[in-house]
Amino acid sequence: MTEENQKTTEAAVMTAMAKFFSDLWFVDDFREQPEYLSEIFETILLTKMGDDQDLRVRMINSIRTSKILAKTLGSFSDKEINNACEKMIKA
Structure with a gap:
C-alpha cells in the first residue's frame, strides 16, 4: 500500500484492480470460494483452535x-x- 499522502492516479488503481481480478480468475473459480471456506472453517471450529474468538x-x-x-x-x-x-489493464 502507498502512504496516505502519496499521489496515486485513478488509472493506476483501476489497473491494479484489473490485474487482481484477472489473476483471481486464472487461479481458481471464485464462485466456489465461499463454500470452500465454509467447509474449511467448519472443520476448524470442531478443534480446540476453533475456540479462539479472534480467529x-x-x-x-x-x-x-x-x-x-x-x-x-x-x-x-x-x-x-x-x-x-x-480492457482495464490496457487503458
Missing part, C-alpha cells in the same frame, strides 16, 4: 468478503470478466 471473527469476515466477491462477479461469464480485465 472466528476473521473466518466470518473472510467468508463474507468471499461471498461479496462471488455475488458481485457471479452474474458475469468468465469471458466477460477476462475481457473487462484486459
Whole structure:
C-alpha cells in the first residue's frame, strides 16, 4: 500500500484492480470460494483452535468478503470478466 499522502492516479488503481481480478480468475473459480471456506472453517471450529474468538471473527469476515466477491462477479461469464480485465489493464 502507498502512504496516505502519496499521489496515486485513478488509472493506476483501476489497473491494479484489473490485474487482481484477472489473476483471481486464472487461479481458481471464485464462485466456489465461499463454500470452500465454509467447509474449511467448519472443520476448524470442531478443534480446540476453533475456540479462539479472534480467529472466528476473521473466518466470518473472510467468508463474507468471499461471498461479496462471488455475488458481485457471479452474474458475469468468465469471458466477460477476462475481457473487462484486459480492457482495464490496457487503458
